[in-house]
Each structure stands twice: as C-alpha cells, then as structure tokens.
Amino acid sequence: MNIHFIAIGGSAMHNLAIALHKKGYQVTGSDDIIHNPSKARLEKYGLLPEKFGWFPEKISSDISVVILGMHAKEHNTELLKAQELGLKIYSYPEFLYEQSKNKTRVVIGGSHGKTTITSMILHVLNYHETPVDYMVGAQLEGFETMVHLTEENDFIVLEGDEYLSSPIDRRPKFHLYKPNIALLSGIAWDHINVFPTFENYTEQFRIFTDSMVNGGSMVYNEEDSIVKEVVESSTNHIKKYPYQTPEHYIENGITYIETQEGDLPLEIFGTHNLQNLAGAKWICQHMGIDEDDFYEAIASFKGANKRLEKVAENNNTVIFKDFAHSPSKVSATTKALKEQYAKRKIVACLELHTYSSLNANFLSEYKGALDNADKAVVFYSPEAVKIKELEAVTAAQIAAAFDREDLVIYTDSVAFKEFLFKENLEDTALILMSSGNYGGLDFNDLKAMNSSF
Template identity: 50%
Template sequence: MKVHFISIGGSVMHQLAIALKKKGYQITGTDDEIFEPALSNLRESGILPENIGWNSELITPDLDAVILGMHARADNPELLKARELGLPIYSFPEYIYQESVQKKRIIVGGSHGKTTTTSMIMHVLKEQGMAFDYLVGAKLTGFEQSVQITYAPVIVCEGDEYPASVLEKRPKFHFLFPHVAILTGIAWDHINVFPTFDFYLEQFVIFIQKIEPGGILIYNDTDPVLVELIEKNKRSDIQYQAYGIPQHEIKNGSTTLEVNGIKGVLSVFGNHNLMNAMAAYYACLQLGISAEAFLQSIANFTGAAKRLELLAKSDVTNVYRDFAHAPSKVKATVEAVKKQFPERKLIAILELHTYSSLNVNFMNEYKGVLDGVDEAVVFYAKHALEIKKMPDLPADKVKEGFGNDALIVLNDKSELLNWLMKINRVNANILFMSSGNYDGLNINSLAEEIMPTSS
C-alpha cells in the first residue's frame, strides 16, 4: 500500500502515518509547518518530509490513498491534483474505517469522558493480553502512540463529534460504524461549530443510526437529555445497556468499586470516573472479559494525561491538572475532588480558552459550576482573544455568567502567580482546569513551586 498524507504534522495524523509505516505501508507526507513532538517522531520513523511545504509531484497515479488532515485548505495544490487524478481521498476517520472494516469496532462518543473511557478499555485489554488496535486523543502510560493499526481483530476508538476534514464537514464519529457504541452524555459545546443545541443533538442521533445492526449502545442513563434522545430514536435491531453511578465506597481518599458483587479498588476517583469505568466494563464484557478480570485490570489505571492528573503531593496539599473546560466537565471535576477530599479546602483555577468559553453569549452555561469551590479564579489571556479574533470579555460578564460575585477574574499570568503564592495552600487541593496552557505557564514546575512544605 502506498499512502500519502496531506498535513502529516498534525498531532494525530503523524501518529497514523507512523502506525501505517510500522504495518509495512509505503508512506509519504507534507505539511507547511511541523512542530514537536511530531517533528522528532516523524524523523525517527524515517518519514519526515525532506522540505517544509506542499509538493504536488508526490501525488502520483499509483497512490492507494490520500489522507487529508484538518489543517489543509480546500485549495491545497496536492489535494487539487489528487482530485484531478481521481485518487481515493479520505479524511482521518474515513481512513480509520477502511483499515477496520473486518474488525470489531468499539467507538466511544459523548460530550465528556470520551478519552478516559477509551483509555480504560485499552488499559484493561492490554492487561488481559488481548490484541487490539486503537485511536485515542491523549498520551497514555504503557502505550507508545495514540494510534495503532495492525491486523488485530478489534479496534477501540475515541469518536468525537467535530468535523472530519476541510472537505468533509460531518462529524468524525459518523464514519466509524460501531458494533459496540458508548455515549457518555451530551452537553452543548463548541458553538462556533454547532450554533444551536438542536443541531448539536442531531449529530448524536445520526451516530446512533450508524451503529451496525446487531450491535449495542451503552449509555449514561443519569443524563436526561441523552435518555430522551435515545427514547425518541429507538432502534429494534440493536441492544441497549444503561449505566449510572455504581455501588462504591470512599474511605481515606480511596475509592472501591463494586460490580456484580465483586469489589476492586480504583486509582482514579469521582462519580464521572465511576461512570466511565462502568461504560468501559460493559464494553469489555462484549469481548468476554468478566467483572473479576475487569476489576483486577482496572485497579492500576491512573488516568489519561491531563485528566485529574496528580502533579504534586504532600501531606497537606495535592495539585491536580484536568482537561476540563466545558461547563459539564468543570462541574464534574470540581464535584469529584470535593467528594474525595471533603475535609480539604478546594482552590480552583479555570482557564477559558475555547471559542465557546470565551464567548459572552455562552457564559451563562457556566452558571453554578464553581459553587463547590472555596477559592476560585477564572483566567483568560487577552492573547487568546486576539488570536481567535474575538471581542474583549469583560470581567463583570464572566462573574454574571458564573453567578458568582466573589469570583476572581484575571488576565495576566503574573497576577495569577502572585495570587497563588499569597493564598493559604495548607490542607487544600489545588485544581488547574484548562484545555490551554495559561498563556505559557509551565504547570508542572508551578505545581512544585506552590507546594507548601508543612502545616
């Protein structure tokens, strides 16, 4: 197989290119910019482009496939030539499906918890010694890459609802046709892509319709929006498996999960992670993995990168980082930390970084999400607004949206550092929540700096 990548430097695209090279395919690719870690990864794999920029001479009639990344524009010269030659052109998810036509496909969708649930399934399958391929949106301990394509009989994919490519505007998870589908919940986000909630909901209706006949939909029945959507779009040719918050016990900061009368201690915590674990269990059950085997395997799962990741710890303080940015994710993360450590003060620093979160018209969606926090800061960089060409976001509008007059709103990272150093951090958990980087702050080193040494 000869495969060419347009925009090979993308975070997931370059991982697929490397995976196909390992499978024995002949790979070429181009991009107009390639940054680390893609640059080093491609170089080590021997498929780093000789020159930066597009090269239509690489588009030849003998190519079996051209894979088009999100970064490429519609007038890309390589894309134009590929269309002129009538070559097969695929978006990333379309090509993943081509590679998995003969596999059993487990696809995890939903507005939140996709990465963690996918990671849990992958972790258990690996612990059980099963052969499988995968696609996940984060770095996982024990996995060299975020994409693997081999000749395994099973593939586990994180399936998101955002557009597949510049040519194919339909959501990625519409192209994966699951045998085992998971929906973790629905909460409106990314209003620049989905301007109305009804339009957003429709994408999940279509996903349900894409489940293979005889397949199964595993869904979160604590989400009334999702439950109503499923009831209105019921299919007679698939099975349904509901899940919610399972039986569990929290003692001395440790969570024990119970499944079918069997108990196991988890390394992660929070109601959202308990539900993620149940979704993962029901998926693994479809592959013949028992409750006992599942609990034994999931015990040492510590989470995906930036998902309630413990950055620093002492006897009196823990510092966590979480990818939470959408309202439902922020609320779930706050509740998880507060419930796990009820005796500790909770300090939260939420960065607004996405188009939705920086949009004044979306701010009311955050109402009440930080109410469980003892001291809260909302941070957003003026630079982020400028890059996204968005108008200024007044602090009073942020406080009004969150419904919290005591909220501290900051735009300058030095002010954020000063605030962090001044507050009492003893007997506290400090929670950084963002899909960005706080205007360039090194959160890993900062976590150590702000760690109090004694009570």
C-alpha cells in the same frame, strides 16, 4: 500502498501515520508547523518532513491515498493538486473505517468521558494481554502510540469524536465508523462554531445511534437524561444496555466501589469517573472480559493523560491538571475534587481557551460550573479572542456568566503565574483546567513549588 498526509503533525494524524508506517505502508507527509511530541515521534520513524510548508510537487499519481487533516485549509496547495489529479482523499476517520471494515468496531462517544472510557477499556485489555486495534485521544501509560492497526486483530476500539472530519468533509467523525458496539457517556452542548444550537448538536448523537449496524449493542449512561432520550427513542434495530454510577464510598481520600467480591479501592475518583468505569465494564464484557477480570485490571488504572492527572503531591497539598474546558466537564471535575478532598480547600483555575468558551453567547452555559470550589479563578487571553475573530469579552461578562461574585479573573499570563506561586496551598487541592497552557505555564515549575512546602 503509498500514503501522503496533508497536515501530518496533528495529534491523531501523526499517530495514524506511524501506525501505517509500522504496518508496512510507504508514508510521507507535510505540515506548516509541527510541535513536540509529534515532531520527535515522527522523526524517530523517519516520517518528519525535511522542510515545513506545503509543496504541491510532492503530490503525484504515484500516491495511492491522501489523508487530509483538519489543520489544513480548503485551498491548501497540496490538496488542490491532489484534487486536480483525481487522487483518493480521505479524512482520518474515513480512512480508519476503511482499515476496519472486516473488524468488530467498538466506538466510544459522548461530549465528555470518551477519552477516559476508551483508556479504561484499553488498560483492561492490555492488562489481560488481549490484543486489539485502537485509536484514542490521549497518550496512555504502557502504549507507545495512540493508534494501532493490524490485519489480524478482531476488534478495533475507536474514540468517537463529534467534531468535523476534515476541511472538505463536514460530517462529525463518529458518523463514519458504523459501530457494531457503541457507548454514549453524556451530551452537553459544545463546538458552537459548528453546531449553533443545542438541538443541532444533539441531533449528531441521534445520527450516530442510528448509524450503528443492524443488531448492534449500545451501552449508554441512563443518568444523563438527554442520552437516555436519544438512545431509548431510537428505532434502529439495536440492543440497549443502560449503566449508572456504581455504589461507592470515600475513606481516607480513597474511593472504593462495592463489588460481589468485596470493596475495591480505586486510583481514580469522582462520580463522572465512576460512571465512566461502569460503561467501560459493559464494553469489556461485550469484548469477552468477565466482571471479575475487569475489576482486577481496573484497580490499577490511574487515569488518562491530562484527565484529573496528578501533577504533584505532599502531605498537605495535591495539584491536578485536567483537560476540562466545557461547562459540564468543569462542573464534574470540580465536584469530584470537592467530594474526594472534603476537608481541604479547593482552588479551581480554569482557562477559557476554546472557541465556544470565549464566545459571549455561550458564556452563560458556565453558570454554577465552579460552585464547588472554595476559590475560583478564571484566566483568558484577549489575544486569543482576537485570533479566533470573536467579539471581545469582558471580565464583567465572565463574572456574570459564572454567577459568582468572588470570582478572580486574570487576562495576563504573568499575573496569573504570580498569583499561583504566591497562593497559600496548605491543606489545599488545586486543579488547573484547560485545553491550553495558561499562556506558557510550565507544570514542572509547579512540581518544584510543591516540593518546597
């Protein structure tokens, strides 16, 4: 089978390209720009395009399948040529479903926590040498790629994203997977450029629940009232398994959960991560891993990449980075730090970087999100607002939205970096939350700064 990727450089797209290459397919691709690590990985497998750009002459009737990424536009010249030739065009979630029709599909959904839960499940399965196919949205320790596909594995574990599938397929990705086993971690309004109302956003999770195969098993966080209502009101013929935060305590900066075999120290922390762990345990049990084996493996789980990831630490300072950007994630992450480091000053820095977070109509959703920080800082780039073609937001609007008079706001990346490196971080836990990089912040500099204390 000859497969051509339009926008091969995307995070999921390049991993899928490598997985299919390893499976023995002939893979080609195009993109107008590719950054590392995608670039280096594609180059390693001989899949990096010779030239960047779109080349309709690459598209011919010899191609079996075209996989279209979100980075491409509706009028992409390669896409138009593929349509003209009548080639089969898939989004990557649609193609993943085609690859897993004969497998037991396990899909992890939710506005937050899905990457971490998927990572926990894969960590446990890997620990016990249980082979599965998978697609996850973060690079995991011990896994070369974020996508793995075989003919022989019985299960496939998929992170179920609610964002759109492709420029020409406006369905949320997780609507396409038709899970046998699923999980919903939480629902909090996001992606307002696609889902303009909370009701419209929530509806996507109802559709997901109803898309499960007959007799399927839904694991859900019953402490999230919206998730609880969505799942429990569904008339789909599925089995429903609620979970909640396990009993736990914090001692000397370490979180312990209570198990039948005794108290278990964890590498991770935060109520949201403990909820994630409880959900992952249910899923692993559905996949044949018993409770004791789950606990044995999860004790060594250090977290998913960029999810409360420790950047540096010494005797009196610890620095984390986190992908958190939506209000619910920001609130949960900051609260987790406050609980874990109760005797330290919490400095929380948030970059408003996404379409939703830079939208004046959405800003009010951030009210109270940074209340658990002793010092709260927000960075945003007015240039990013222009690029996203949004109305300009002001520092006054942001301060009012967060409802915090002492909020520190930066719009210049140099000034933000100067603040960061001058701040006294003695007896401090610093968290940097963003889906961007604060206008070019090098996290290696933070490591060096921390070691100099």
